[in-house]
Amino acid sequence: MDLKLNLKLKPSFFFSFLTLIFLLKSPGLVSASNPKCISTEREALLTFKQSLTDVSGRLSSWTGPDCCNWNGILCDAKTSHVVKIDLRNPSQVVNSDEYKRGCLRGKIHQSLTRLKFLSYLDLSSNDFNGLVIPEFIGQIVTLRYLNLSSSSFSGEVPASLGNLSKLESLDLYAESFSDSGTTFALTASNLKWLSGLSSSLTYLDMGYVKLSGAGETWLQDFSILTKLKELHLFNCELKNLPSSLSSSANLKLLEVLDLSENSLSSPIPNWLFDLTSLRKLFLRWDFLQGTIPSGFKNLKLLETLDLSNNLGLSGEVPAVLGELSQLKYLDLSANEFNGQINGFLDAFSKNKVNSLVFLDLSSNKLAGTLPESLGALRNLQILDLSSNSFTGSIPSSIGNMLSLKKLDLSFNAMNGKIPESLGKLEQLVDLDLMANTWEGVLLQSHFINLRSLKTFRLNTEPNKSLVFKVPSTWVPPFRLELINIENCQIGPKFPMWLQVQTKLNSVTLRNTGIADTIPHSWFSGIASEVTYLILANNRIKGTLPQNLAFPNLNTIDLSSNNFQGPFPLWTTKATELRLYENNFSGPLPLNINVLMPRMEKLYLFHNSFTGSIPSSLCEVSGLQILSLRNNRFSGSLPNCWHQFMLYGIDVSENNLSGEIPASLGALPSLSVLLLNQNALQGKIPDTLQNCSGLTNIDLGGNKLTGKVPSWLSKLSSLFMLRLQSNSLDGQIPDSLCSVPNLHILDLSGNKISGPVPKCINNLTAIARGTTNSEVFQNLVFVVTRARKYQEIVNSINLSGNNLSGEIPAGILDLSYLRILDLSRNSMAGSIPGEISKLGRLETLDLSRNRISGAIPQSLAGISSLQKLNLSYNKLEGRIPQLLKFQDPSIYIGNELLCGKPLPKKCPQDVNRRLL
Structure with missing residues (x-):
């Protein structure tokens, strides 16, 4: 709850009360209907206006002789003196266009000091662009109310404000919303001026x-304000909280204290419990430590207690808080309570007397089962117990909490059942049961009276059994706006209770066992409002409706189903489309850039799409990932790419032909390029060296010719x-050895000749085991399932070429090498005697x-x-007895090898037997 925002939008009862008392004491104080404006005060106001910049024309009424009729001005009807100036920004929606237009700017003129009877001055929520609060405001000694909040003042708070001995309310709240983009700082390094307000001030922000x-005397300085009822010191860079107050300190009348978002870093001090008039106490984000003291029992009038986000408060939630009969709002979230x-x-x-309406204990370390006594909180409207370690079932007494509007038990370890009594909560709007391990059956009675339900989140672990068992024709009393159900059995039918949910703006039905078709009318019904549409990991079949407009849709995930038919011609603003692992067929629309102009991630792999890849994809300027793997696309890859944020392309396992387009080199952000298993031909374009951020390149299984490019050494991030x-x-270029982050090298099945470079030990990533997880994560984002690549990290495969020469000694320095395949070449020499230095080797093929x-x-x-495979070489001698490999095929084709597991006996064994 942002109390400051609420204060700006709706003045507190306290201010309304003050204003009412002020008006009652001055019964003649009304807006004058006849010209009564005192000319000197009118001139002072006009001078003040001239110093301001009024873009919206808020001060356009400030003309004519009667200043008492001007907007924002109030005069005393008897004396005609100006007593009130209220120029608060009429729009309180921060940073909206209306707010920015409504801001007064410019300077504050000293002519205000001529208004000798001014008691109320409000210049809040304007934009004075770093103006220092004028010293002369301290000369308007008749002021009782001064509000300069959120108006982008800067510099030191003038000590002259201490001259305002009649001031009852002072608001200097300094969060800046300046249109200039600059953040202005208001400071107060000396608070001694507060003593001048000690006998009058009741409100200070x-x-x-x-x-x-x-x-360190800041608290002592504030405590001199003996009539103070509200003190707001939110985010003031306070660094310490005194453990005690001097005997002269007096804050006995204080009703509201807000010290939130400071760095107090201390236990909760005992002097707080002397403030027995406190109704509201805010100490959130203060890095408080230790346990909650029993002294809270003294604060019998306390209605609001916010100790959230301190991160260091610990121990059990004490019973003493449950004894505070006036407590309505309790927030202990984001701490270490256990x-x-x-x-x-x-x-x-x-x-x-149980007044509690708000209880947030989320993000702690609370455990155990929820007791039946939970149902005693009959007035509770908000209950958040999420992100703890609660276990067991929801107590059946939950049905007694008839005022409950929000119930959040997400991210616990609850492993029991959901009671039918939940269905009694007619006021429930938001129900979140995500990330638990629920079991059992959900019946119609679980939902029968949930007439107000708008958001419903529920999932369990995939291996658990939570089944919706409601009549297929049941129509529920609620119309949801958000539904998120995962790993729960709803299907196989797409039930009526879901079909009637046509007011949805967010849909997630993942792994729910639906194997039915979904009526086209359901898609049409949600089209105008839905922002997220996720139906992944089901067995949904049938086609999708064509030619629908989804004006608000951001994410579409229909992956891992049995959808068939053509690509949906949906007009959307979606940034992510996942249709992978279905049976879609036919071509992609030629105008896909018009249908989905904001597309960032397009996942269509594992379908049966045909035709060419449309060149209009080049015009989707925000495109980041294009994944079309394992389809039936043919023709050439478009050669129209130009500079934008595309960082992943996967068009592998298709029927593409032609050359690799040179325009790919115009993609400065390109990180992953997977074109393997096609029929591409020609040379690897030199323009790719311009893609300096390339981390993963797979061009295998094509018809490429030419040499291995020497410019690959420029790709320092290549993984x-x-x-x-x-x-x-040609030969393997020595420059390839200088790629510092290379973990996977596969040049197998080509016509490469010459020796393995002696500099191969310079592949430092394999030598030292340095792994860039972010690089691999880029690959995962593009291909979704990157297991086949993960299994070959730290591998070298040069098999099936025409390599000659010996195994270079430097290869033994690659101590993190897992796979080495040099098979099917013409290499000679011997196996290095110190090959055991490759202590992490899992596969060795020298056959x-x-x-x-x-x-x-x-x-x-x-x-x-x-x-291990050493077959078909010219190895000789006895096979070492310590080798664990006893398959003869590993050694076959070496005529001079002998010993087990080969049938050929070694000569010394034969001689020993003869002897």
Whole structure:
């Protein structure tokens, strides 16, 4: 609850009361109907007006002889003296166009001091663009009410305000909403001037005024205001909270105290409990520590207590708070409270006068089951127990809380049932039961009287069983605006109770077992209001309606279903469309840029779309991810890309032909490029080196020719390079060794010749195991399921080429290497004797080469090794006995190898037997 905002929108009863008393004391104080304006005061007001900038013309009535009839001016009907100036911004919707137009700007002229009877001055919610509060305001000693809040003043609060000895209300709230974009700071490094207001001031708001320079005596300075009833010091950069007050301090009349959003970093002090007139106490975001003291029992008039977001308050929620009979609002959220709440709730149940309407204990460490005494909170309207560790079922006494409007039990460990008594809550508007492990059955009786329900959130773990068992024709009493149900059994039918929900603005029905068709009329019914449409992970079949307009739709996720038919020709402002893993077919619309001009993420993979990829996608300027994998697209990839935020392209596993478009090099943000398993031909375009942020490249399974580009070394963020199964030739460029973040290198199945570069040990990411998780996450975002790539992190595959030479010794420095495949080449030499240095190796394939010499004994020392193939080489000698691989096919084709598991005996074994 933002009390300051409420104050701006609706003046408190306290102010209304003050104004009423003031008017009653001056019965002749009315707006004059006849010209009575005193000429000197009229001239003072006109001079004041001339110093202001009035864009909206709020002061257009300030003409003519009678200033008492001007807007914002009030005169005493008997004396004609100006007693009130109210130039508060008429619009209180901050930063709206109306608010900005309504702001007065400019200067405040000293002519105001000529108004010798002025008692009320309100210049709040204007924009004085960093103007220092004028010293001369302290000369208007007749003032009883002064409001300069939210008007972008800056500098030091003038000490001259201490001269206003009659002042009853002072509002200097300094949050700035200036149209200039600058944040202005109002400070008060010396508070001694407050002593001049000690006998009159009842209301003081210095929110956002920086008091960090006021020293450790700041509280003592405020306590001199003996008649003060409200003190607001919200976000004032206070750094300490005194543990005690001097005997001379007197705040006995204080009814409202707000010290929120400071850095008090202390326990709750005991002097608070001497303020027995307190009705409202706000100490949120103050980094308070320790437990809640029992002294709260002294604050018998307390109606509002906000200790939220301190993060350090701990211990159990004490029963003493349940004994406060006047308490209406209690917020202890976002702290470290633990244990059960039985004692706390029991205290409320014993309390004869139970006024509590708001209770927020969310985001703590509370545990245990919810007791039946919860139902004793019969007047409660808001109950938030989310993000704790509560277990068990919802108590059946919940049905006694007939005033309840919001119930939030989300993100707990509740593993029981939802009682039918929930259906008694006719006032319930918001029901959130997300992120628990509910079980059982939900019947019609669970919802029978929920006439006011607008938002409904419910999910459980996928392996739990929570089933909706209501008649297929049942029409509920509610019309929801938001529904979020996940991992609960609603289907297989799309029930009537969902079909009638046509006022929805947010829909999530994920993994609910629906295997039915959805009537086109339902989509049409929600089209005008819906912003989120998520029907993922069901078995929904049938087609989607065509040619619908969804003016507010942001996210569409119909993935992992059995939808079929053409791409929906929906006109939307959606930024994300997920239709993957369905049976959609046919071409994409040529005008997709017109239908979905704000599209940022387009996921269409695993469908049966055909035709060419429309070039109009190049005109979707906000497009970030394009994922069309595993469809039947044909033709060439559009060559129209230009500079915008596209960072992921996945068109793999299609029937694309032609060359890789050179215009891809005009995408400075491109990070993931997956074009594999197509029929692309030609050379890898040099323009790709302009995409300096590329992290993942997969061009495998095409018909590409030419050499492995040497400019790849410029891509310092490159994480994965896969060029396998093409027709690339030439040698592996030494420059490839200098790619510092490369974890996956696959050049297999090409026509590459020459040796493996000796500099291969310079692949530092594999040598040191440095992993950039953000880079891999980019890949996950694009392909959604990146497991096949994750399994080959830290791998080198150069198989199926024409490589020659020996295995370079530098490869042994790649200590984090998991997969090494050099098979099907013409490599010679021996297996390095210190191969055990590759202590994390899981796969080693050196088959079908010309490698000679003995199998090193150290190979047995690689405990992580799971796959080994040394077949068809020129290896010789005994197979080391410590090797755990006993499949003969691993060693076959080496005529000079002997020993188990091969049938060939070694000569020394034969000689030993003869002896």
